[in-house]
């Protein structure tokens with residue numbers, strides 16, 4: 001069994017009467033990338049702030065590497081690298097100057113700081129722009145510089161709070177690549193997002209957060225099977241007056257659970273989409289013109305929908 | 315780990331200075347603004363009544379003694395003239411009533427009325443506070459020496475100012491530089507709130523650093539710029555306008571004390587405010603009020619007694635008291651000691667409370 005890097009028990013936080021975080025319990029294993037997936041206001045940042053020890057919890061406990069974490073408990077802080085949701089950099093300084101400043105505050109001595117600055121610049125791909133002021137950067141570059149500072153003091157647990165918010169698809173991909181890389185290099189990562197594709201791509205396990213409560217925790221596969229979601233085959237096309245017959249035809253196939261008629265065609269709920277696809281199309285084609293087909297495997301979006309009755313991004 | 319870390323403080327202070335130098339705001343706060351103030355006040359004060367203190371003398375007693383005193387005053391005029399070119403002009407005025415008239419129409423700023431037995435009455439113009447101040451101090455000092463010479467000492471000898479008149483330029487230089495400090499040192503609290511808002515503060519706090527060390531570093535940087543600005547006012551008023559501030563060592567100590575006191579107060583204000591904008595406007599309002607109470611605009615000796623007492627509770631008032639003692643009484647460092655202690659205590663008390671308050675106000 002792998003060792004636990006982060007252990008969160010019964011964590012709760014209220015702002016006035018509003019419960020931001022409600023009795024959270026979860027853990028992150030060494031080398032694992034753990035995703036916290038939740039919509040706006042679900043409590044992701046509040047949770048991350050408490051784990052980073054900059055916000056006091058009302059109750060519950062946080063342990064990083066076995067040591068308690070809190071605003072007055074600095075023991076484990078060296079093991080935690082925080083990448084805040086906002087660009088937490090001095091924009092009037094260069095990235096190298098920012099790194100140097102935050103490195104000093106982490107009590108990194110001169111030689112180690114210098115060497116490590118080069119390494120993190122390499123990791124985030126900003127070496128050639130390191131001496132430019134941050135306010136001269138694109139949004140994506142700022143995001144990458146933001147991550148670099150979190151990595152600087154070689155934490156064992158990296159907290160990434162929505163690191164791709166507001167960046168173009170290309171920069172986003174670049175960031176996801178780096179995070180994937182970091183995860184593979186053995187770093188433990190907590191990754192918060194409200195993009196389920198990011199969680200699906202990066203995370204070994206995912207916690208689904210809504211209104212401050214964890215609704216479910218597990219690998220994507222576990223979560224999907226827990227909510228009993230099925231594959232879907234979405235067929236678009238024209239079936240005109242023969243729709244009824246077409247539906248009746250595919251329903252006779254083994255593995256087809258149900259068929260919905262939609263405005264653009266048919267949606268088949270099936271046990272295994274790839275196994276049944278060819279047969280389904282063969283059954284349908286005599287009754288109309290199939291213009292497109294798409295397989296939808298159950299995803300975290302569907303899990304979220306099933307757990308909350310709402311879409312992830314409302 | 316609630317202790318302040320000198321390393322963190324220094325790191326924050328140097329970065330703060332670097333950023334301010336880069337944005338040129340340091341140039342403005344530490345150099346251009348003080349320079350501008352010094353030049354404006356220097357020019358204003360050297361071209362107006364400040365350079366000529368018109369003081370009337372009334373021989374109201376008609377005795378040999380009062381005539382002698384009048385002579386003494388004239389000789390004082392000459393002494394003073396040697397020291398400071400044409401700064402005090404005495405005119406003999408026929409009667410007390412005539413003196414009042416001349417004060418009203420602005421011909422003179424004060425009148426020293428000498429009685430038959432050497433008692434001194436000083437009439438002061440509300441419109442020419444500086445001449446009035448000078449007249450009063452001369453009157454008192456002459457009265458004091460007369461009384462001690464002739465009869466036993468009387469309370470009249472408690473002259474607020476000694477042998478030479480208060481140097482107006484030095485007084486207003488110190489007062490304006492003190493006012494400016496609220497803006498300069500006040501930027502520390504503002505910078506802290508900005509850091510809270512742009513997440514650099516949370517990032518700092520995610521490491522082994524605490525709010526106290528960060529804020530202290532910012533105050534250190536702002537206070538350095540504030541002290542530099544003060545020094546600029548001192549140098550410019552002295553070099554370009556002939557102000558006499560008094561012993562340089564004393565002036566330096568007073569600058570440090572003043573920066574400490576005002577730094578403490580502005581930390582306190584910073585701790586009470588929640589946004590950078592609030593911090594900025596609160597600093598200006600409180601700064602102006604404390605400067606006003608402290609006599610930055612009208613010397614406290616020209617104001618009612620209650621205000622004079624009140625002025626001691628303003629860091630500006632305390633500071634000006636020390637600077638006045640330096641430039642008018644030629645006070646030594648030993649004489650400044652109580653004022654300096656007062657300033658530092660002021661700074662520590664308000665700064666300490668402000669630091670505690672700030673821990674709450676920067677709550678993420």
Ligand SMILES: Nc1ncnc2c1ncn2[C@@H]1O[C@H](COP(=O)(O)OP(=O)(O)OP(=O)(O)O)[C@@H](O)[C@H]1O
Pocket residue numbers: 015018019020038039040041042043044045046047085162194678
């Ligand atoms: N400092 C605060 N004062 C009062 N309420 C707060 C504060 N910080 C957060 N909240 C509230 O707590 C809840 C959770 O906020 P949080 O920022 O943790 O959500 P989030 O999941 O990070 O959202 P987003 O995706 O928008 O970043 C929200 O209802 C928010 O309004």
Ligand SMILES: [Mg+2]
Pocket residue numbers: 044045046085161162
């Ligand atoms: Mg958030």
